[in-house]
Amino acid sequence: MLLLLLILTLVTMTTSTTTAETRKFVLAPLPYAYDALEPEISEETLRFHHGKHHAAYVAKLNALIAGTPYETMSLEEIVAKSDGAIFNNAAQVWNHNFYFATLSPNPKTKPERALLDAIVREFGSVENLKKAMNEAAVNLFGSGWVWLVENQDGRLSIMSGKNADTPLRYDMSPLLTIDVWEHAYYIDYRNARADAVKAIWNKIDWQKVEDNYSKGKK
Numbered sequence: 220m221l222l223l224l225l226i227l228t229l230v231t232m233t234t235s236t237t238t239a240e241t242r243k244f245v246l247a248p249l250p251y252a253y254d255a256l257e258p259e260i261s262e263e264t265l266r267f268h269h270g271k272h273h274a275a276y277v278a279k280l281n282a283l284i285a286g287t288p289y290e291t292m293s294l295e296e297i298v299a300k301s302d303g304a305i306f307n308n309a310a311q312v313w314n315h316n317f318y319f320a321t322l323s324p325n326p327k328t329k330p331e332r333a334l335l336d337a338i339v340r341e342f343g344s345v346e347n348l349k350k351a352m353n354e355a356a357v358n359l360f361g362s363g364w365v366w367l368v369e370n371q372d373g374r375l376s377i378m379s380g381k382n383a384d385t386p387l388r389y390d391m392s393p394l395l396t397i398d399v400w401e402h403a404y405y406i407d408y409r410n411a412r413a414d415a416v417k418a419i420w421n422k423i424d425w426q427k428v429e430d431n432y433s434k435g436k437k
Contacts, residue, residue, distance in 0.1 A: 243281045244277050244280055244281055244294060244312060245277065246269075246273060246274045246277045247316050247319070249265070249269055249319055250319075250320065250323075251322075251323065251324050252324075253265045253266050253269075253270075255324035256322060256324055256422050259418040259419065259421050259422050260322075260407065260418075260419075260422065261406060261407050263406050263407075264403070264404070264406045264407050267402060267406065268402055268403055269315075269319065272315075272400075272402050273311075273312070273315045273319075276308045276311040276312045276315065277312055279304075279308045280297075280305070280308040280309050280312055283304055283305045283308060284297070284305060287305075289301060289305060289309075294309060294312060294313050295313065295387060297309040298310050298313055298385060298387050298388070299387060299388070306383065307382065307383045308383075310383035310384070310385045310387075310388075311383045313385060313387065314364055314383065314385055314396065314398070315398075317393060317396060318364075318396050318398050320427060321395050321396070321423060321424060321427045321428060321431075322419075322422045322423060322424065323422060323423075323424035323426075323427070324422070326421075326422055326423060326424035326425065326426070327424055327425040327426040327429075328425065329345060329425055330345060330425045330428060330429060331425075331429070332429070333429075333432065333433075334394075334425075334428065334429045334432045337369075337374075337375050337432070338375060340375075341374060341375040341376070342375070348367070349420060351377055352365055352367065352377055352397060352416075353413070353416050353417060355377050355379045356379075356397045356399045356412070356416045357412055357413045357416060359379050359381070359399055360381075361381060361382075362381070362382055362399065362400040362401065363379065363380050363381040363382055363384060363399055363400070364379075364380050364384065364385070364396050364397065364398060364399065364400075365377065365378070365379050365380075365396065365397045365399060366378040366379075366380065366385075366386050366391075366393050366394075366395070366396045366397075367393075367394045367395045367396070367428075368386045368391040368392060368393050368394060369391065369392040369394060369432065370391055371390055371391070375394070378391065392431070392432075392434070393431065394428050394431045394432055395423060395427075395428045395431070397416055397419055399412065399416070403415070
């Protein structure tokens, strides 16, 4: 009888732990090795950026939502419905997931087809788009993100957001982003943000950007 009670207790504890763990967010692994984006982004930067900063946002978010209605929501729902510390950490988790996913060690180097047409229509050329995003990133005071987004009217535009701001809050479809928090570039470029912003284009995968654009059309 005692053995049976012990087994039932262990099963209950395991089930409870598994249920709780399934509600928690986990650090999304990078789709490439830590040294795969060199020389533009060093292994050291990625280990700190992804393995430390991003991981800290995930851990903090899990701690903040424990025992709250947010615990059972998707990440996108939390970003849409929260504010304060919960929003900051949830948005930073989402933003970083998106950012890392658009980079590649072997990127498609230029957009084509519908996305290229939309860029040319709005900015005149891909180079003009890059110039405008670079200027927005360099001139953003403090920390934040610069995004290429598709608005509800189907037009493309550039959005600058401070801290954890994200296009999800404004019903915009994000296509690509530049992270201009200092932890994204300071190890490699120190205070030369302009150099870091210019270099990131070598690792932006336009195939991923095109996929994001296509998703917004569905």
